[in-house]
Every structure is written in structure tokens, then in C-alpha cells.
Amino acid sequence: MRVALVTEGTYPHSFGGVSVWCDQLVRGMADYDFHVVALVGSGNEQPAWELPANIASVRSIPLWGPVPAGRKLGRRVLRRFRPLIRELVDVLLDASEPAQQHFGDVLRALFDYAQQEDLGASLRAEDAAMALTDAWQDRWLPGESTAPTVFDALTGLRLLEHSLRPLEHPPVRADVSHCVANGLAALPALASKWVYGTPLLLTEHGIYLRERYLGYRGGPYRWPVKALHLAFLRQVCALAYREAGVIAPGNVYNKRWEERLGADPEIIHTVYNGVEPDHFPAVDGEPEVPTVSWAGRIDPIKDLETLLRAFALVHKELPEARLRLFGGTPKGGQAYLDRCRGLADELGIGEVATFEGRVDKIRDAYAAGHVVVLSSISEGFPYTVIEAMTCGRACVATDVGGCSEAVGDTGLVVPPRDPEAMAAACLSLLTDTELRQGLGNAARARALEYFTVDKAIGTFDGLYRGLVADGRVTEPAA
Numbered sequence: 001m002r003v004a005l006v007t008e009g010t011y012p013h014s015f016g017g018v019s020v021w022c023d024q025l026v027r028g029m030a031d032y033d034f035h036v037v038a039l040v041g042s043g044n045e046q047p048a049w050e051l052p053a054n055i056a057s058v059r060s061i062p063l064w065g066p067v068p069a070g071r072k073l074g075r076r077v078l079r080r081f082r083p084l085i086r087e088l089v090d091v092l093l094d095a096s097e098p099a100q101q102h103f104g105d106v107l108r109a110l111f112d113y114a115q116q117e118d119l120g121a122s123l124r125a126e127d128a129a130m131a132l133t134d135a136w137q138d139r140w141l142p143g144e145s146t147a148p149t150v151f152d153a154l155t156g157l158r159l160l161e162h163s164l165r166p167l168e169h170p171p172v173r174a175d176v177s178h179c180v181a182n183g184l185a186a187l188p189a190l191a192s193k194w195v196y197g198t199p200l201l202l203t204e205h206g207i208y209l210r211e212r213y214l215g216y217r218g219g220p221y222r223w224p225v226k227a228l229h230l231a232f233l234r235q236v237c238a239l240a241y242r243e244a245g246v247i248a249p250g251n252v253y254n255k256r257w258e259e260r261l262g263a264d265p266e267i268i269h270t271v272y273n274g275v276e277p278d279h280f281p282a283v284d285g286e287p288e289v290p291t292v293s294w295a296g297r298i299d300p301i302k303d304l305e306t307l308l309r310a311f312a313l314v315h316k317e318l319p320e321a322r323l324r325l326f327g328g329t330p331k332g333g334q335a336y337l338d339r340c341r342g343l344a345d346e347l348g349i350g351e352v353a354t355f356e357g358r359v360d361k362i363r364d365a366y367a368a369g370h371v372v373v374l375s376s377i378s379e380g381f382p383y384t385v386i387e388a389m390t391c392g393r394a395c396v397a398t399d400v401g402g403c404s405e406a407v408g409d410t411g412l413v414v415p416p417r418d419p420e421a422m423a424a425a426c427l428s429l430l431t432d433t434e435l436r437q438g439l440g441n442a443a444r445a446r447a448l449e450y451f452t453v454d455k456a457i458g459t460f461d462g463l464y465r466g467l468v469a470d471g472r473v474t475e476p477a478a
Contacts, residue, residue: 001032001464002056004174004192008039008185012049012058015328015358016297017383018180018205019049021250021273027052028457032464035172037188039063041331061169063162063184073121081122082131084109088160089135092231103235104242107167111191114167123161129153136224148224155221156228163232171195175468179240183208183233186240199245199467203271205380206401207257209237211301214378238262245467248460250381251402271460272402273381274453280390282444283367290321290430293369293393295362295384296376298329298355303398304340306419307375312347313423318430323353326365366391370436371429377416379403385411386451389443394436396425406451410443 005011011022026034033056043062051058073081087106091099113119122128132153140147148156166187177189178201192198212233216226241247241263248271249255255268292311296302304325311323329337337355344350359365366372372388372395379401386406388395395411397403404413412429414421429436 001176001468002035002174003029003032003464004035004037004172004177004189004198006037006039006177006179006185006188008181008183009041010180011038012036012047012051012055013038013040013045013060014048014330017273017380020383021205022180023049024274024276024453025457025460026055028453029461030054035059035174037061037172039166039184039188041065059169059172061166061188063165067120067124073118073125077117077122078125078127081113081117081125082127084113085123085128085131086135089132092228092235093135093139095231100235100238104239107190107236107239108194110164111167111194114164115170119164119168120161123157123164128157132157132228146223148222152222152224156225159225159229160232163229167191171198174198176201176464178464179203181205181208182237182240183212184236186236190240190243193243200240200243201246201248201463201467202240202244203248203250204254204258205250205273206378207254207380209234209261210257211378214301234261246463248463251405253402253405254380269459269463271456271463272405272451273383273386274451274456275383275387275390275447276453277390277448280363280366280387282392283363286370287322287368290318291369291371292321292323292426292430293326293365293372294323294375295326295359295365295372295388296374297327298333298337298340300336301376301378303375303377303417304336305343306417306422307373308340308343308347308349308353309419310373310375310422310426311353312349313419314426314430315349315352317427321352321430323349324365324368325353325355326357326359326362326368328358362387363391366393369393371396371426373422373426374398374403375416375422376400376403381406386447389447390451392440392444394429394439394443396422396429398422407443408446410439410446 011019033054035056036058038060040060040062042065043060091103091106136148163184171191173196177192177198179185179189180203182204189200193200238261241258241261247258247263247268250273252270259265314321344353366388372393374384374397376398381402385395385397395407397407397413398416399413400416407413412425414425
């Protein structure tokens with residue numbers, strides 16, 4: 001069976017939880033041929049993973065990078081494009097149900113156009129800017145401070161042009177398209193369904209749309225630009241939910257967002273992430289001084305600032321305590337790392353809160369602490385937590401995504417962005433050996449019972465076969 005595995009910014013070009021999941025899936029299903037379609041930044045990215053033999057091909061689709069050399073736009077082409085850009089603008093600015101339902105037809109028409117003409121050049125042309133400016137003028141009163149400008153129109157169209165680049169590539173022919181995220185990763189899968197009828201399986205770890213909302217809170221764009229691009233992303237996500245044959249989120253929490261955006265509850269099947277138990281044996285002993293450990297990528301969505309503020313409170317109560325942070329800094333993330341280091345110095349914990357970079361064996365990061373903390377403001381079903389649990393470490397995790405589902409009653413769950421609650425949870429575990437070790441033993445037992453790789457792989461094998469057989473999937477065995 002041929003599976004088109006569609007990713008965005010993850011496997012096989014970077015590390016992280018989603019990439020680990022992809023590698024586990026591919027290696028665990030050695031009888032399947034995987035054709036990876038990777039949405040990347042510039043196109044210059046090199047694979048970060050050693051690819052197994054059943055990766056039959058890897059196609060990179062750059063979303064940014066240089067503007068592709070395109071065909072010249074003649075009058076005939078522009079006449080064909082004018083109604084398309086007007087329809088696209090209209091459905092993005094109209095929140096009504098009929099307009100949202102029409103979005104799929106518009107996107108399909110843009111795909112057909114992109115397979116024959118230069119969609120990117122058309123979106124950069126004057127006609128597109130005029131269509132958006134004219135539509136905006138009907139929705140703002142003259143003189144309003146939030147009224148969009150011509151520059152806003154050009155910026156919004158630039159974001160749409162980059163987002164729609166996957167439609168310019170020929171669709172992959174496979175038996176199943178498996179999207180590892182919603183959003184832009186759904187575009188190649190939708191194209192394959194339009195052309196070949198390929199069934200679509202959608203897996204979500206975090207909620208793509210929610211993370212875009214969070215990211216745009218501090219984005220550099222004015223409100224009209226944000227609203228336009230977020231409307232586009234919302235429509236793409238909703239369309240992918242409607243077109244999917246199976247939606248397989250990594251946790252139950254995701255179902256609320258999926259159903260709210262129109263997903264059929266009958267096709268949603270939760271498949272928890274899993275770890276290989278042999279890679280995470282129970283750790284022996286504990287550090288000599290009270291230590292809190294964190295592992296992940298250095299990224300604002302991990303909210304290390306709340307963690308640092310929480311640890312400053314812990315350090316006041318336990319002056320000998322340490323915080324050790326393990327994880328790489330992705331490209332473009334140096335400013336956030338510098339900000340966190342500056343905050344640590346400002347809080348007076350710069351000497352005891354150390355950023356130690358990537359660790360060769362992630363198990364060593366969990367063994368380095370008495371307690372493992374996750375401080376994120378958005379997650380799917382985090383490997384950090386279930387790996388630490390498998391090692392027998394008690395965890396403190398924020399109540400986001402599937403964290404509470406993972407931890408159950410074997411750790412402590414606190415509200416996100418609440419340093420006082422996080423500090424109190426850490427102190428309760430650091431100062432109570434019996435509680436900490438009891439929860440650690442229970443966490444390992446829970447992880448081995450529910451969150452192993454073989455359970456996840458077996459479920460996806462059944463989902464693939466069900467989709468290919470008749471396009472319908474029955475609930476997999478518990």
C-alpha cells in the first residue's frame with residue numbers, strides 16, 4: 001500500500017514530538033511504502049532523520065524562499081483569474097454558512113487554475129490587490145482607524161500566495177493521504193482527492209487553528225491582514241474536516257475543536273501517541289539536589305517564561321533547587337532564547353536555571369530531575385510527558401490539549417500561564433519523597449498500559465485498510 005504522508009515544518013527536516021511520531025509510524029509499518037510530501041520554509045532544508053527503506057520518495061514544497069519563476073500573464077489569463085480572486089475574497093470576508101460551504105468550490109477552482117497558469121504571479125498582480133481593496137472598502141467606514149490600507153491588501157495577498165503554493169504542485173498518487181496536521185498540509189491531500197479520489201486521513205497532535213490564533217496575538221500585521229489570513233486558515237481546516245474519511249486526533253480534547261468546525265463525530269477516532277518501552281527503562285536514583293527538569297524545543301508556545309517565574313518562587317523556598325532545560329533552538333528562535341535567559345537573570349536565577357541544549361539521549365533529560373515539568377500553552381499529546389512517565393518520573397503539566405489525559409491521577413496538572421500554581425505543584429513533589437516516588441511508579445505503570453508504540457501502529461494499520469477497502473472505517477478495537 002502506498003501512503004502519502006503530508007507534513008508541515010516537521011518530518012523529515014527537523015526534530016520534535018511530531019517528527020518522532022512520524023518516524024515511529026513509518027518504521028512500525030515496514031510493509032507500507034511512504035511518499036513524504038513535506039511543506040518546508042525555503043526548500044534548502046536538509047533531512048534531519050535517517051530515512052528507513054520504506055520511504056519511497058520525499059517531495060519538498062517550499063512555502064517561502066524565492067518567488068518561483070513563473071509564466072507571463074497575458075490578458076486572457078488575467079480575465080480568467082479576475083472572477084476567481086473576487087470569489088476567494090468574497091468567501092473569506094463573508095462568515096455566513098453558505099459562503100463557508102462555497103469555499104471548497106473556490107479552492108478547487110484555484111487548484112485547477114494553478115495546474116495550468118501561474119497562480120503566484122496572478123495573486124501578486126494588480127487585479128488581485130484591486131479586488132481585495134474594493135471588497136474591504138464596503139466593510140469599513142471612511143476614516144476608521146482600523147480601516148485597511150493598500151499596503152494591508154498587498155501584505156494579505158502575499159500571505160495567501162505563500163499559503164496556496166502547495167496547489168501549484170502536481171498531486172501525489174497514492175492509496176491513502178495521511179496528513180500529520182491540518183491547515184496547509186491538507187492542501188496536497190485535497191488535491192489528490194480531487195484528481196484521483198484518494199481517501200484522506202487527518203491526524204492532529206495540537207490544534208492547528210488554535211495555534212495560529214495564539215501566534216497572531218503578537219504578530220506583526222494589522223488587524224485586517226490577520227483577519228483575512230485567519231479566515232483562510234479556518235476555512236481550509238473546516239474543509240479538511242469535511243473531506244476527511246477518518247480524523248485521528250492524538251487526544252480526546254481535540255474533538256471539541258474538530259466538531260465545532262464541522263467534523264462528523266462518527267469518523268473521529270482518538271489514537272494516543274506511544275513510546276517504545278525498551279528505550280525508556282525506569283530511571284535509577286535521583287539527583288543530589290532538588291531539580292526540576294524540562295525538555296522540548298525553545299519556542300514561545302512552550303511558555304518558558306511562566307516556567308522561569310514559577311521556578312523563581314521554588315528557589316525562594318528551596319535555595320538549593322536547580323532548573324535544567326534541555327532542548328534545541330529552532331531557526332529563528334534565538335531571540336526567544338535570549339529573552340528567556342534575560343528573564344532568568346532578572347529573576348535572580350540565572351546561575352541555577354541552565355539552558356543545556358539538545359541532549360543525545362532524551363532519557364537523560366528526564367533522569368536529570370526529580371520532577372519533569374511541561375509548561376506549554378498549547379499541546380497535542382506530548383511525548384515529553386509520556387516518555388518521562390515511562391521512565392518513572394512524576395510530572396507537573398499544564399492543562400492544555402491531552403496533557404490531563406496522559407497524566408491521569410499519576411501527576412499534577414495546573415492551569416497554563418499560572419506560575420504560582422506551577423511552583424506550588426513543584427514544591428509539593430520536591431519536598432515529599434513518598435508522594436513523588438509513588439506517583440512516578442504509578443506513571444510508569446499507566447504509560448506501559450496505555451501509551452506504547454505497538455498500540456498506535458496497530459490502530460493505524462486498521463484505519464488505512466478500512467479506508468482503502470470502502471472509504472469507511474469502523475471503530476477500532478479498544
